[in-house]
Amino acid sequence: MMGKPLLYGASYSVYVLASRLALHEKGVDYDLVPVDVFAEGGPPASYLARQPFGRIPAFEHDGFQLYETGAITRYIDEAFDGPQLQPADPQGRARVNQIISIADGYIYPVLVWGIYVEQVSKPARGEQSDMKRLQASLSKAPIILDALADLIGDGAWLGGENITLADLHVAPMIDYFSRAPESLPMLARHAHLSKWWSRMRERASMRRTQPAG
Numbered sequence: 001m002m003g004k005p006l007l008y009g010a011s012y013s014v015y016v017l018a019s020r021l022a023l024h025e026k027g028v029d030y031d032l033v034p035v036d037v038f039a040e041g042g043p044p045a046s047y048l049a050r051q052p053f054g055r056i057p058a059f060e061h062d063g064f065q066l067y068e069t070g071a072i073t074r075y076i077d078e079a080f081d082g083p084q085l086q087p088a089d090p091q092g093r094a095r096v097n098q099i100i101s102i103a104d105g106y107i108y109p110v111l112v113w114g115i116y117v118e119q120v121s122k123p124a125r126g127e128q129s130d131m132k133r134l135q136a137s138l139s140k141a142p143i144i145l146d147a148l149a150d151l152i153g154d155g156a157w158l159g160g161e162n163i164t165l166a167d168l169h170v171a172p173m174i175d176y177f178s179r180a181p182e183s184l185p186m187l188a189r190h191a192h193l194s195k196w197w198s199r200m201r202e203r204a205s206m207r208r209t210q211p212a213g
């Protein structure tokens with residue numbers, strides 16, 4: 001019998017959320033161990049021993065330690081029973097991996113940090129926004145949304161015929177982006193992507209992992 005996995009991190013983090021979504025979609029019971037990466041002086045040394053780059057999440061299962069969300073969610077999909085979250089065929093799997101890379105390389109820095117943080121989170125904390133970064137990100141956002149719209153085509157899910165790790169990786173990022181004033185008209189230009197987002201945000205796994213506040 002396999003032990004209960006541990007996920008280290010904070011519930012607001014898009015990467016912790018993606019990992020939790022995979023656990024919820026698989027129906028895996030787990031413990032979330034709180035880690036404050038933004039604590040003064042940085043995360044504790046015990047956490048840096050798990051994740052030397054000081055990012056969240058980190059993961060442990062039956063003594064096996066892992067970090068990097070794409071590796072964690074693939075492990076969750078492959079190590080546990082439950083619905084398959086990756087296509088079986090090489091092309092379908094490659095597409096899912098491509099979308100996870102797009103999320104890490106472009107969606108996270110541009111839609112989350114460049115737009116949500118600059119336009120929503122910093123003003124809410126009374127901090128000055130970096131307008132240059134915000135403007136540059138707003139001009140890059142349509143490229144990202146066009147690419148996602150192209151990948152979803154007229155389908156229901158980003159990575160194939162069923163929900164996959166691609167949807168779970170991208171959704172927490174779109175969730176933050178969707179809180180920025182410019183996001184909704186941008187999303188509305190893409191009917192299938194908008195429908196995907198409406199479907200994703202209502203999903204039980206998304207509702208159960210919503211950070212408080």
Ligand SMILES: N[C@@H](CCC(=O)N[C@@H](CS)C(=O)NCC(=O)O)C(=O)O
Binds near residue numbers: 057
């Ligand atoms: N490549 C890492 C990225 C994780 C990441 O950037 N997590 C953010 C929170 S969403 C973090 O820990 N930020 C802390 C920092 O930048 O110091 C992964 O895939 O797990």
